[in-house]
Amino acid sequence: MPIRTIVRLTPAKPKAGEEVRLQAVAQHPNEPGTRRDERGNLIPANYINLVEVYFEGEKVAEARPGPSTSANPLYGFKFKAEKPGTFTVKLKDTSGDTGEGTVKLELA
Amino acid sequence: MNRRAFLRTTGAALSALALAGLPVKAQSLEGEDLANLEKALKETLGKGFKDLTPSNLVKLTMPAIAESGANVPAEVEVNLPAGQVKAIHLFADKNPTPRLVSFMPMKAMPYYATRVRLAETSAIRAVVETTDGKLLLASASTRVTVGGCG
Numbered sequence: 001m002p003i004r005t006i007v008r009l010t011p012a013k014p015k016a017g018e019e020v021r022l023q024a025v026a027q028h029p030n031e032p033g034t035r036r037d038e039r040g041n042l043i044p045a046n047y048i049n050l051v052e053v054y055f056e057g058e059k060v061a062e063a064r065p066g067p068s069t070s071a072n073p074l075y076g077f078k079f080k081a082e083k084p085g086t087f088t089v090k091l092k093d094t095s096g097d098t099g100e101g102t103v104k105l106e107l108a
Numbered sequence: 109m110n111r112r113a114f115l116r117t118t119g120a121a122l123s124a125l126a127l128a129g130l131p132v133k134a135q136s137l138e139g140e141d142l143a144n145l146e147k148a149l150k151e152t153l154g155k156g157f158k159d160l161t162p163s164n165l166v167k168l169t170m171p172a173i174a175e176s177g178a179n180v181p182a183e184v185e186v187n188l189p190a191g192q193v194k195a196i197h198l199f200a201d202k203n204p205t206p207r208l209v210s211f212m213p214m215k216a217m218p219y220y221a222t223r224v225r226l227a228e229t230s231a232i233r234a235v236v237e238t239t240d241g242k243l244l245l246a247s248a249s250t251r252v253t254v255g256g257c258g
Contacts, residue, residue, distance in 0.1 A: 019217065023221075030225075032204075032205070032225060032257055034204050034227075034257045035257065053216065055215070058215075059214060060214055060215035060216055061211070061212065061213055061214055061215065061216035062211075062212045062214065063209055063210065063211040063212070063220065063222075064209065064210045064211075064212075065208070065209040065222065066205050066207045066208055066209060067205050067225075068200060068203045068205055068207075068208050068224050068225045068226070068227075068256075068257065069208070069209065069222060069223070069224055069225065070178055070179040070180070070223040070224060070225055070256070071178065071179070073222060073223055074221070074222060074223050075220075075221070075222055076183070076219070076220065076221030076222065077213075077216045077217075077219065077220065077221075078216060078217040078219040079215070079216050079217060080190075080217065
């Protein structure tokens with residue numbers, strides 16, 4: 001099942017040279033593997049361990065989160081807005097599921 | 109030798125001893141669960157993990173009190189030009205897996221925000237690897253009412 005991913009930019013239309021914040025939110029339980037269900041059985045670990053950000057097909061940032069990330073995690077990055085284009089955020093979890101979200105950068 | 113001179117010389121000798129003895133064990137880290145943290149630091153940073161320099165260029169923002177450890181916002185910003193930061197790592201001393209995240213800002217600015225799980229009240233460390241091989245450290249502490257890992 002693909003991971004639902006939402007990506008947004010603040011400010012939505014930055015000026016050239018301005019800082020822009022990119023935030024990605026994923027719908028994912030991010031089980032750390034230490035939690036137990038109501039019967040006391042360990043819930044197996046399943047968490048997002050790779051976050052990659054691409055701009056116009058070029059990789060611009062990478063994060064490798066560990067198991068201690070909250071459920072439905074948020075990932076925030078900052079970039080310098082230089083030229084218009086498309087940001088793509090790609091996620092991968094430990095079970096091999098992937099997710100992808102895109103957002104267009106338009107300059108004011 | 110009178111009493112005053114004796115005190116002066118032994119005092120100087122003792123303080124020199126204390127200064128020489130400290131860096132071996134205490135270095136820049138202080139806290140309770142250091143064995144747990146140091147294992148994770150070693151895994152992530154390799155051999156030179158003890159060479160941490162506390163730096164005010166690294167700004168780590170954590171809430172002072174978190175009601176639930178399952179969802180704690182964490183934000184780290186480095187006051188260095190974008191090209192000089194190789195990686196940013198976050199650690200929580202008392203988590204079962206202390207390493208929270210490693211971030212490689214390739215073309216991004218040295219800034220990372222996320223939400224983390226904290227098992228219990230703990231010190232949080234941000235370790236910044238610069239391109240010239242230095243390790244910069246910033247610490248924060250968050251009180252957790254209900255843990256997020258159990």
